[in-house]
Amino acid sequence: MPPLARLYVRTAFVYLIGGFLLLALIALDDWLRISRWLGVATITQLHLLMVGWITQLAIGVAYWMFPRLLKKNNPNPHGSDALAWAVYICLNAGLVLRLAAEPFFRMTGQSWLAALVALSGVLQAAAAVGFGLLIWARIRPQE
Amino acid sequence: MPTATRMCVKASILYLILGAVLGAVLLINGWLPLGPAITYVKPAHVHFLVIGWLTQLILGVAWWLFPPMAFRLRGQDYPHGQAQRGSEPLFWVTFALLNAGVLLYALGEPLYAWTGAGPLGGLVALSGLCLFAAALSFVVNLWGRVRRLGRGKT
Numbered sequence: 001m002p003p004l005a006r007l008y009v010r011t012a013f014v015y016l017i018g019g020f021l022l023l024a025l026i027a028l029d030d031w032l033r034i035s036r037w038l039g040v041a042t043i044t045q046l047h048l049l050m051v052g053w054i055t056q057l058a059i060g061v062a063y064w065m066f067p068r069l070l071k072k073n074n075p076n077p078h079g080s081d082a083l084a085w086a087v088y089i090c091l092n093a094g095l096v097l098r099l100a101a102e103p104f105f106r107m108t109g110q111s112w113l114a115a116l117v118a119l120s121g122v123l124q125a126a127a128a129v130g131f132g133l134l135i136w137a138r139i140r141p142q143e
Numbered sequence: 144m145p146t147a148t149r150m151c152v153k154a155s156i157l158y159l160i161l162g163a164v165l166g167a168v169l170l171i172n173g174w175l176p177l178g179p180a181i182t183y184v185k186p187a188h189v190h191f192l193v194i195g196w197l198t199q200l201i202l203g204v205a206w207w208l209f210p211p212m213a214f215r216l217r218g219q220d221y222p223h224g225q226a227q228r229g230s231e232p233l234f235w236v237t238f239a240l241l242n243a244g245v246l247l248y249a250l251g252e253p254l255y256a257w258t259g260a261g262p263l264g265g266l267v268a269l270s271g272l273c274l275f276a277a278a279l280s281f282v283v284n285l286w287g288r289v290r291r292l293g294r295g296k297t
Contacts, residue, residue, distance in 0.1 A: 055159070055192075055196070058200055066144070067144055105173070114174035115174050117170050118167070118171040118173065118174040120170065121163075121168075121169070121171060122167050122170075124163055124166065125160075125163040125167040127163070128159045128162075128164070129163075131156070131159070132156045132157070132159065135156065136153070139144065139149050139152050139156075140144065140149065141144055141149075142144055
């Protein structure tokens, strides 16, 4: 498994733990009313699991297992390292920004927090486009 | 990677991009209102990502990597080539039904929620039936490949 694929998969594991921890806290909050922040974090928690865990795991495994580019045409058989790093950074920056900003935006409705949440969406969309560009040439028959 | 898998994976990546862009538009709409109709695309955003992207990626990779068929029909040799994977025509039916279901839902649901027009509700119901049929055809096709590796083992 190449180092960057390991990083994707390990980061996905962190989101799995974080997502389920947040799920447990939200469930506790439903019962004990711990914090207002938890009361508005459900959508964010869902995205941590759907994007941070499942989608990131799928991206990491695809980067590892999909047929490699032919060496004679490409010195890097996994595709561009720079693009793979950009996808990783955009995806995780978007997710962390969303986790940091969205619950507070739902609590306060402040415009600058809405702008941060919008930026998190743009970063994640950029990661999706980048992943498409990174992996497209590797969706091919194996020689 | 077989042709059917390549089609599934490429389609799933297009849905990932579409779903993520729709998600970004929904979040931008929370900051700079783009119009009342924008919120109606939320179900399409969810379907693109959960079914179009993740489910379709899983289906395509399962078709590629699951153990080959181990049983043979009476009087015939073990299947070889693409036949080891199961029925390829049936897999294409799954692919067509899944994508028809996702696209019909993405088109029909927002329009139905917005207009309330009865025929559009029928379109949404049809999309659900397409997705159900896709799931059924996939499971029937792949059931025999969920097994230990090696001929004669089940």
